Amino acid sequence: MGKEIGGVILDLQNISLRFGGVKALSDISFDVREHEIRAIIGPNGAGKSSMLNVINGVYHPQEGRILFRGEERTQMDPHLAARHGISRTFQNIALFKGMSVLDNIMTGRNLKMKSNLLLQAIWWGPARSEELEHRARVEEIIDFLEIQHIRKTPVGRLPYGLQKRVDLGRALAMEPQILLLDEPMAGMNVEEKQDMCRFILDVNDEFGTTIVLIEHDMGVVMDLSDRVVVLDYGKLIGDGTPDEIRNNQAVIDAYLGVKH
Numbered sequence: 001m002g003k004e005i006g007g008v009i010l011d012l013q014n015i016s017l018r019f020g021g022v023k024a025l026s027d028i029s030f031d032v033r034e035h036e037i038r039a040i041i042g043p044n045g046a047g048k049s050s051m052l053n054v055i056n057g058v059y060h061p062q063e064g065r066i067l068f069r070g071e072e073r074t075q076m077d078p079h080l081a082a083r084h085g086i087s088r089t090f091q092n093i094a095l096f097k098g099m100s101v102l103d104n105i106m107t108g109r110n111l112k113m114k115s116n117l118l119l120q121a122i123w124w125g126p127a128r129s130e131e132l133e134h135r136a137r138v139e140e141i142i143d144f145l146e147i148q149h150i151r152k153t154p155v156g157r158l159p160y161g162l163q164k165r166v167d168l169g170r171a172l173a174m175e176p177q178i179l180l181l182d183e184p185m186a187g188m189n190v191e192e193k194q195d196m197c198r199f200i201l202d203v204n205d206e207f208g209t210t211i212v213l214i215e216h217d218m219g220v221v222m223d224l225s226d227r228v229v230v231l232d233y234g235k236l237i238g239d240g241t242p243d244e245i246r247n248n249q250a251v252i253d254a255y256l257g258v259k260h
Helices: 048-055 078-083 101-107 117-122 126-144 160-173 190-207 218-224 242-246 249-256
Strands: 008-019 022-033 037-041 063-068 086-089 178-182 210-214 227-232 235-240
Touching: 008 048, 008 210, 022 048, 022 063, 022 210, 022 227, 022 235, 037 048, 037 190, 037 218, 048 178, 048 210, 078 086, 086 160, 101 126, 101 160, 126 160, 160 178, 160 190, 190 210, 190 218, 218 242, 227 242, 227 249, 235 242, 235 249
Parallel strands: 037 210, 037 227, 086 178, 178 210
Antiparallel strands: 008 022, 008 063, 227 235
16 A cells, blocks of 8 residues: 555553453553554454453453553543544444434534534524534535435435444544444445445545454455454454465464364
8 A cells, every 4th residue: 555654643552351250351462553444353252342442441451551642541431532533433323313414423523612502502603603614524524425415314214334324424523533443344235345445445545544443354354454453252363464364373263263
């Protein structure tokens, strides 16, 4: 790829996460570099979603350190993560089904709004010009994702693939430095997957957004990613370029179900 990969933006060091007696993640270390597409893969139950939840502050690991732009993050929560520029899409779409596409994507701008709720409610003065500014940004995202024709449609009426695209739009509206994608292709047909791949590459390319993604479709992962982390039973068993991962015996064994 012709793009410039920058320095480390997110550094996870010796992360361990337990739920009661169950170890979800054991002593995992890897980093994410600016402007790269970093995939996290592994069989079911490997700890991928737990890892994403650690990155955006839903779970707090019992051991390990997380450095974001060189600074240690202690008690991170999802709201704080969003303020720091980490946004996320979900495996099960968490959109407002009765609201239009435009209004759903607008909710991603809430953190960027500076005027208070009263001014927003009466849509006066600074709140009005601010809202127009945010709307303009949302319209840009709608154009970018090629969903102009459904901008006023309630999200609940849309087919699944388009709902996923709106979910991506809402995450982009937060102007994230790191975008976490939790199985963005799950449940999609081949054509929808191709569209989503193109948009992920465009987001990475045109906005310069760093992307961390969990995905089951190995073909997609190998085509999209700059580097891949492989988890199995909560342990890290591989980390490298797609080619290195393809030829990693531990990874091959994990995916073929060879006994450990």
